[in-house]
Amino acid sequence: MADDTTHWGPTRRALLGWSAGVGTLSTWGCSTLSTPADTMGAETKSELDEILSDLTDQSGRFQPISTEEKKARQQRCAEVLQKNHVDALLMEAGSTMDYLCDVSWGKSERLFALILLADGNAFWISPAFEAPRAQEYIEKGNGPVGELITWDEHQYAWSPLAEELRRRDVARIAIEPRARAFAAQMLAEEFGPERVVSGQGVVRDLRGKKDEHELALLRAVNELTQEAILKVSERLRPGMTDYDLGRWVRRAQERLGLRGVWVLPLLGETAAYPHGRPEGRSLTSGDLILVDTGGSLHGYQSDNTRTWIFDGQPTSEIERGWNAVRDAQRTAFDVMKPGLPCRAIDSAARNVLARAGYGRGYENFAHRLGHGIGMDGHEEPYLDGGNELLLEPGMTFSDEPGIYLPGKYGIRLEDIVVVTEDGADHFGEWQANPTSPSA
Incomplete structure (x- = not known):
């Protein structure tokens, strides 16, 4: 060349x-x-x-998608989860998170994610040392209101995440298709492989039309x-x-x-x-x-x-x-x-x-x-x-x-x-x- x-x-x-x-x-x-x-x-x-x-x-000349429109999408996501017989959807930063709010976050080996629930609630998970910044970004980005679950460096995210899912009576969680494979793999080890499913159909129903x-x-x-x-x-x-x-x-x-x-x-x-x-x-x-x-x-x-x-x-x-x-x-x-x-x-x-x-x-x-x-x-x-x-x-x-x-x-x-x-x-x-x- x-x-x-x-x-x-x-x-x-x-x-x-x-x-x-x-x-x-x-x-x-x-x-x-x-x-x-x-x-x-x-x-x-x-x-x-x-x-x-x-x-x-x-x-x-063209108006971007408003905060109000994105909040309506968050509610509709709960309906889509119910339709697909799934209790929750986990997503990392990316286009589906952008579709739902204005929270942006870089990806690394440390999991930062949003979990939306079929009952209309939500929670976030973040490294503990990033919690102040994460909370600020969530509030400024009009992210879904919900608890911020944190994990320390010696723990990793998977045990605290699985514990929170059990506490909320989540039986099946879908993983957003563009989330990295390790998120599904590690969560499946901690939460049970039969309880971690693909979010392909959920995201298609949410964003396809x-x-x-x-x-x-x-x-x-x-x-x-x-x-x-x-x-x-x-x-x-x-x-x-x-x-x-x-x-x-x-x-x-x-x-x-x-x-x-x-x-x-x-x-x-x-x-x-x-x-x-x-x-x-x-x-x-x-x-x-x-x-x-x-x-x-x-x-x-x-x-x-x-x-x-x-x-x-x-x-x-x-x-x-x-x-x-x-x-x-x-x-x-x-x-x-x-x-x-x-x-x-x-x-x-x-x-x-x-x-x-x-x-x-x-x-x-x-x-x-x-x-x-x-x-x-x-x-x-x-x-x-x-x-x-x-x-x-x-x-x-x-x-x-x-x-x-x-x-x-x-x-x-x-x-x-x-x-x-x-x-x-x-x-x-x-x-x-x-x-x-x-x-």
């Missing part, structure tokens, strides 16, 4: 000239790979801010990501590298107000691997570009992929492949509605590609059709060929078919969709053709 510091591309003066005349931003309401854009220096950032000066922070506020944030963040891709595409010139492309797409989204931006920028045959790597390739007319990227707006994620030909027309082979991927994406969207199993949506897209001559199963479409998205970029539920879960209104997914031909090219199109009462809706605009990421 080439040193990104030696491949910044065309001069700033030339780029500023190229970007002149580009219209201003309209004001409308997969695991991923970081690139050397993450090491962008202050000088490069300043130069990009000049080039992208027409992009301004839009985050203030988005409310109107969540859908508004998801729509906004995905529209902003699409706008960033489009604005960068209008400024691309020969000689830029895939590293440059990653920096530009990242900075464009940051200027629009997104945080935690990631970019997978691929040129030519490197796109034949779904999670390929940029290699310092230089952009030339007629090259295939694949950009998979996203970021966060008030805690909600975007994830969009666009594939297009730079400064030219696609070959007949690539145009045929691009049209097949587009047809697969639209077909999956068109058949989506409440009551269908997730696997049926994956099958609908896969069958389109098979009929177009791109093989059956995973032959050239090597991954599932889509993943859930919300506060995590990838979350339950998933659109894969084995998932019997039935679609319900408010579920949000990526719709991202692709074809991958190693040594030649890869094509993927990705948009975020939501199941509605009578079908589905999508956020932003579909890509219209293979010559531009525009609608």
Whole structure:
């Protein structure tokens, strides 16, 4: 991999000239790979801010989830636990805790966790020496009110935690899926393995169906990501590298107000691997570009992929492949509605590609059709060929078919969709053709 510091591309003066005349931003309401854009220096950032000066922070136009909304979620969590016949849910700091309150905490070998109970109560557990700070963070973060159970260094958390669970007549406790394995393992040893269960279904029922506020944030963040891709595409010139492309797409989204931006920028045959790597390739007319990227707006994620030909027309082979991927994406969207199993949506897209001559199963479409998205970029539920879960209104997914031909090219199109009462809706605009990421 080439040193990104030696491949910044065309001069700033030339780029500023190229970007002149580009219209201003309209004001409308997969695991991923970081690139050397993450090491962008202050000088490069300043130069990009000049080039992208027409992009301004839009985050203030959208309201974050309020404290009152999060408190209502805490109460709803108790109902979900009852529905799943579980007495408690243990979670470490992360997206589910963020979903319920504004308490943040770093992870280490020392357990800090929130335990929500099916009777509507809660308690916390923390290292004893961290208790004053923990109490402060819980109060400032509007965390669920409950006792703070502490443990000393010679004890470890598991015996005090199990004792408190017994005192509260907890028979079964679910472990939030993104909690670390040692939390479940050590608690099971102390509390009983038959009493410690997966929290996958609990968290899916709690977070899987988005409310109107969540859908508004998801729509906004995905529209902003699409706008960033489009604005960068209008400024691309020969000689830029895939590293440059990653920096530009990242900075464009940051200027629009997104945080935690990631970019997978691929040129030519490197796109034949779904999670390929940029290699310092230089952009030339007629090259295939694949950009998979996203970021966060008030805690909600975007994830969009666009594939297009730079400064030219696609070959007949690539145009045929691009049209097949587009047809697969639209077909999956068109058949989506409440009551269908997730696997049926994956099958609908896969069958389109098979009929177009791109093989059956995973032959050239090597991954599932889509993943859930919300506060995590990838979350339950998933659109894969084995998932019997039935679609319900408010579920949000990526719709991202692709074809991958190693040594030649890869094509993927990705948009975020939501199941509605009578079908589905999508956020932003579909890509219209293979010559531009525009609608």
